[in-house]
Amino acid sequence: xTDTPMRTKPADWATDQEVRWCPGCxxxxxxxxxxxxxxxxxxxxxxxxxxxxxGCAARFPYYMNTYGMHGIHGRAPAIATxxxxxxxxxxxxxxGGDGDMxxxxxxxxxxxxxxxxxxxxxxxxxxxxxxxKGQFSPTSEVGKVTKSSPMGSLDAPFNPVSVALGAEASxxxxxxxxxxxxxxxxxxxxHAHKGASIVEVFQNCNVFNDGAWEGITKKQNRxxxxxxxxxxxxxxxxxxxxxxxxxxxxVAKVASIADVGEAAVLVxxxxxxxxxxxxxxxxxARGPFEPTPVGVFRAVDRIEYATSSTSQLAMAHNEKGSxxxxxxxxxxxxxxx
Amino acid sequence: xxxxxxxxxxxxxxxxxxxxxxxxxxxxxxxxxDQFTSIxxxxxxxxxxxxxxxxxxxxxxxxxxxxxxFQVRISDFAITTPGDAPTVLVAMNPAALKAQxxxxxxxxxxxxxxxxxxxxxxxxAGYESNPLEDGSLDGYRSYPVAMSQIxxxxxxxxxxxxxxxxxxxxxxxxxxxxxxxxxxxxxxxEFISAKFRGRDQVIKANEAAFQAGYNFGETAELFESHYExxxxxxxxGEYTNVTGNTALAWGCxxxxxxxxxxxxxxxxxxxxxxDILHDLSALKHFGVRTFQAxxxxxxxxxxxxxxxxxxxxxxxxxxxxxxLKGETLGLAVSLELPMVVIDIQRGGPxxxxxxKPEQADLMMAMYGRHSESPMPIVAxxxxxxxxxxxxxxxxxxxxxxxxxxxxxxxxxxxxxxPWLLPDIDSLPDIGVDFQRGFNGTNEDGEGIFLPYLxxxxxxxxxxxxxGTPDLMHRVGGIEKEDETGNISYDPExxxxxxxxxxxxxxxxxxxxxxxxxxxxxxFCILGWGSTWGAIDATVARLQEAGHKVAHVHLRNLxxxxxxxxEVLAGFEKIICPEMNDGQLVNLIRAxxxxxxxxxxxxxxxxxxxxxxxxxxxxxxxxx
Numbered sequence: 001x002t003d004t005p006m007r008t009k010p011a012d013w014a015t016d017q018e019v020r021w022c023p024g025c026x027x028x029x030x031x032x033x034x035x036x037x038x039x040x041x042x043x044x045x046x047x048x049x050x051x052x053x054x055g056c057a058a059r060f061p062y063y064m065n066t067y068g069m070h071g072i073h074g075r076a077p078a079i080a081t082x083x084x085x086x087x088x089x090x091x092x093x094x095x096g097g098d099g100d101m102x103x104x105x106x107x108x109x110x111x112x113x114x115x116x117x118x119x120x121x122x123x124x125x126x127x128x129x130x131x132x133k134g135q136f137s138p139t140s141e142v143g144k145v146t147k148s149s150p151m152g153s154l155d156a157p158f159n160p161v162s163v164a165l166g167a168e169a170s171x172x173x174x175x176x177x178x179x180x181x182x183x184x185x186x187x188x189x190x191h192a193h194k195g196a197s198i199v200e201v202f203q204n205c206n207v208f209n210d211g212a213w214e215g216i217t218k219k220q221n222r223x224x225x226x227x228x229x230x231x232x233x234x235x236x237x238x239x240x241x242x243x244x245x246x247x248x249x250x251v252a253k254v255a256s257i258a259d260v261g262e263a264a265v266l267v268x269x270x271x272x273x274x275x276x277x278x279x280x281x282x283x284x285a286r287g288p289f290e291p292t293p294v295g296v297f298r299a300v301d302r303i304e305y306a307t308s309s310t311s312q313l314a315m316a317h318n319e320k321g322s323x324x325x326x327x328x329x330x331x332x333x334x335x336x337x
Numbered sequence: 338x339x340x341x342x343x344x345x346x347x348x349x350x351x352x353x354x355x356x357x358x359x360x361x362x363x364x365x366x367x368x369x370x371d372q373f374t375s376i377x378x379x380x381x382x383x384x385x386x387x388x389x390x391x392x393x394x395x396x397x398x399x400x401x402x403x404x405x406x407f408q409v410r411i412s413d414f415a416i417t418t419p420g421d422a423p424t425v426l427v428a429m430n431p432a433a434l435k436a437q438x439x440x441x442x443x444x445x446x447x448x449x450x451x452x453x454x455x456x457x458x459x460x461x462a463g464y465e466s467n468p469l470e471d472g473s474l475d476g477y478r479s480y481p482v483a484m485s486q487i488x489x490x491x492x493x494x495x496x497x498x499x500x501x502x503x504x505x506x507x508x509x510x511x512x513x514x515x516x517x518x519x520x521x522x523x524x525x526x527e528f529i530s531a532k533f534r535g536r537d538q539v540i541k542a543n544e545a546a547f548q549a550g551y552n553f554g555e556t557a558e559l560f561e562s563h564y565e566x567x568x569x570x571x572x573x574g575e576y577t578n579v580t581g582n583t584a585l586a587w588g589c590x591x592x593x594x595x596x597x598x599x600x601x602x603x604x605x606x607x608x609x610x611x612d613i614l615h616d617l618s619a620l621k622h623f624g625v626r627t628f629q630a631x632x633x634x635x636x637x638x639x640x641x642x643x644x645x646x647x648x649x650x651x652x653x654x655x656x657x658x659x660x661l662k663g664e665t666l667g668l669a670v671s672l673e674l675p676m677v678v679i680d681i682q683r684g685g686p687x688x689x690x691x692x693k694p695e696q697a698d699l700m701m702a703m704y705g706r707h708s709e710s711p712m713p714i715v716a717x718x719x720x721x722x723x724x725x726x727x728x729x730x731x732x733x734x735x736x737x738x739x740x741x742x743x744x745x746x747x748x749x750x751x752x753x754x755p756w757l758l759p760d761i762d763s764l765p766d767i768g769v770d771f772q773r774g775f776n777g778t779n780e781d782g783e784g785i786f787l788p789y790l791x792x793x794x795x796x797x798x799x800x801x802x803x804g805t806p807d808l809m810h811r812v813g814g815i816e817k818e819d820e821t822g823n824i825s826y827d828p829e830x831x832x833x834x835x836x837x838x839x840x841x842x843x844x845x846x847x848x849x850x851x852x853x854x855x856x857x858x859x860f861c862i863l864g865w866g867s868t869w870g871a872i873d874a875t876v877a878r879l880q881e882a883g884h885k886v887a888h889v890h891l892r893n894l895x896x897x898x899x900x901x902x903e904v905l906a907g908f909e910k911i912i913c914p915e916m917n918d919g920q921l922v923n924l925i926r927a928x929x930x931x932x933x934x935x936x937x938x939x940x941x942x943x944x945x946x947x948x949x950x951x952x953x954x955x956x957x958x959x960x
Contacts, residue, residue: 017824044806045809046805046806046809047803048803054814061811065809067803067810067811068809068813069645070812070813071641071814072638072664072665072667072814075634075665078630078631078635078638079642079645081628082628082638082639082641082642082650083643083645083646086599086643086646086648087648089804090646090804107632107635108638111630111631111635313622313624313626315621316622317621317622321622323622323623325590325761328620328623330758332577332578332579333375333379333577333578334575334576334577334758335381335575335576335577336574336575337576337757
């Protein structure tokens with residue numbers, strides 16, 4: 001950030017469309033964070049694109065005064081991949097919920113991550129299907145009682161950060177809808193990353209799964225249950241920073257620093273090439289009732305997909321010259337009649 | 338023509354020959370057939386080919402399931418089909434003989450690798466006795482040749498191990514056939530050097546086998562004559578031999594240049610469409626970006642994304658893949674963005690017959706999406722026509738901002754024909770302009786962008802790509818308000834938008850119906866796609882026999898030519914041969930209330946001229 005005045009205001013990034021999320025939905029604060037961040041990023045609205053699938057979160061593009069596409073359920077990462085390859089010059093954001101990204105679009109999400117396509121993926125996780133009115137989602141806890149699971153859901157949930165790390169993601173972060181500053185910081189970091197970045201946002205669905213994240217995101221619970229990851233710093237939390245994360249026998253655990261000593265506390269390194277420690281951290285909490293890390297889990301440099309594609313095009317051009325249609329049609333031999 | 342002086346055998350002139358090379362799928366029959374085709378093309382013959390191979394890469398050796406064949410017809414006159422039945426069969430083993438003998442015309446020549454007729458191979462092929470000895474080949478001219486042994490002997494001097502030597506026997510067969518039909522030696526020698534560059538021993542072995550085959554024909558007192566087929570009187574110009582899939586790939590590249598747009602292909606490998614992905618992946622110097630997606634859905638979705646960004650976007654697949662892409666095509670219809678879906682139809686449903694052609698995706702192309710989501714359909718009629726059809730599909734997609742379905746099939750995809758190369762400068766300009774500025778004003782008189790304001794002539798909406806200042810807008814699958822493109826659930830608006838989307842496709846300008854054959858005939862054969870060659874040949878035969886017959890072949894299946902109903906109503910009798918259960922017939926009946934008679938075939942093999950001729954004669958003679 002510089003001292004030069006910003007060329008746009010948050011309002012410039014808003015459309016004239018009425019926002020139609022339920023009053024009190026966590027999506028509002030995410031939208032505000034995004035609109036507030038945009039002027040700071042010093043990017044052009046016309047070079048910015050929001051792509052989404054289907055679901056409550058997927059309405060996001062309609063509310064951003066940029067180019068946008070509200071696509072089909074689960075396919076946003078695939079649509080965005082095509083756009084990112086055809087137009088490496090653009091700033092592309094993908095927005096979706098846990099159903100969109102983890103269920104119907106799970107395949108596209110993991111492949112976009114492993115390819116390291118230059119897109120920024122925001123996964124609004126509310127652990128429920130909202131737009132279809134309240135069925136359990138692939139991130140819902142086992143035993144979730146909903147209209148489609150009156151005796152409790154049977155499915156073990158996905159942990160989106162674990163999935164992303166397993167899918168070779170080069171940038172993985174987590175934030176929550178109760179902390180605008182933190183959201184903005186995570187979005188800023190995701191934007192600065194070259195390649196695929198994914199940010200899981202704990203988001204409250206106040207109609208179908210109200211308070212699902214309260215155990216960790218509510219102000220009075222944050223000290224005990226929210227662990228802020230900061231690169232190069234020991235992972236400590238608690239009202240007096242009296243707790244720390246240690247690695248014990250290959251497993252991340254919470255320990256009292258008084259018991260284990262300062263030196264035992266894990267120092268967070270988001271740039272580690274090996275994702276194992278980040279994965280251990282992602283497994284620290286079994287659900288939103290235990291100490292849960294937020295922040296950047298992983299940020300490593302890896303060649304970006306469209307860049308590789310472009311360099312192959314340049315290589316082919318150098319080797320064979322600019323494609324000539326006349327010679328192409330004659331490339332398999334010709335004869336005269 | 339050749340530096341080897343022919344033995345004093347009579348040289349007999351032939352108008353045409355249909356040769357089928359058949360062997361194990363590892364025997365190199367496709368390569369052999371391809372090379373024979375290339376030499377014949379260079380000699381100026383007209384030709385048509387029909388490759389036929391199993392879906393398995395290497396089915397169990399020596400079995401019927403593993404037989405791979407390549408049929409080529411060469412002639413001194415213009416032809417449009419690979420021939421109904423081979424007059425010469427080259428069979429590399431008992432399975433090849435068993436699988437193919439019934440196709441060969443009575444009195445035809447059977448050239449066999451006699452070394453392969455061992456007890457074990459006969460058993461694998463299901464022969465109870467040796468067909469070389471039990472009279473199975475009575476009525477044919479059979480020529481048993483010890484191909485394996487002679488090849489082994491010929492390559493031994495180059496230090497090739499006997500087991501590897503066997504691999505060269507297809508070149509022996511090619512040499513023998515080259516001698517029989519007086520094809521020159523040099524092009525094949527050059528081909529071998531180029532094809533196996535860097536593998537000197539393989540080059541030497543294949544050359545030796547090829548020469549041995551050629552010399553065998555000349556010296557063995559087995560053949561009573563050899564043959565010459567003069568060049569065909571084709572229109573003069575420069576020709577190349579092209580398969581349908583390659584012509585499609587080149588057509589896509591040409592369309593990109595004619596539209597001055599970068600090309601994007603999103604594809605997931607599937608038989609028999611993968612070759613288009615392979616060909617385009619090798620053309621990066623044309624600015625072609627190919628993306629091998631994680632699945633068929635992502636392949637289509639990536640094309641939608643690329644089209645939104647301003648690329649000329651394609652996705653290539655076969656029937657099962659189109660089914661998976663259906664939802665995405667619904668989005669493309671709603672977004673009104675240009676893209677081309679290439680469907681290389683194969684036998685189905687489900688995995689069906691992956692390497693065999695069918696024309697049974699017409700209804701899916703027409704109606705196989707949720708709700709009312711009309712899409713234009715273009716179908717090429719021959720391998721070379723795939724080039725023009727690709728350009729036509731792109732023209733429609735770009736001009737009308739719509740996804741377009743191009744329906745080729747497994748027959749066109751892999752078969753080849755000589756193609757008189759077009760003058761590049763005569764190809765149409767299919768470029769369109771991106772929207773650069775506002776196209777409306779608000780109540781305060783300020784400029785605004787209306788993403789769904791239509792061109793009054795084409796009903797196409799503006800194509801404003803990201804990066805264009807001031808024109809930021811959102812598109813999506815939710816129904817949108819006419820002109821503004823804003824979300825709208827208004828009932829009247831939806832009715833209007835459904836109508837507009839249909840009217841846009843219906844009004845696409847396509848060429849009028851072309852009637853080939855006798856325009857004043859009362860009998861007409863109606864077709865579309867790859868049946869063109871066989872129908873064309875049928876019309877010629879019927880005319881020779883004194884019948885009057887017209888041929889209408891549809892390239893634009895949606896919308897159909899505006900005058901089609903009127904033209905067809907002028908005939909008393911119409912038959913429609915299709916490799917499906919009557920899909921075009923149903924469309925024509927529904928649209929024009931015309932009693933078109935269906936002639937259907939769904940056995941994975943293209944129509945022969947004889948089959949269509951029989952159906953035509955039956956229809957002509959019917960009361």
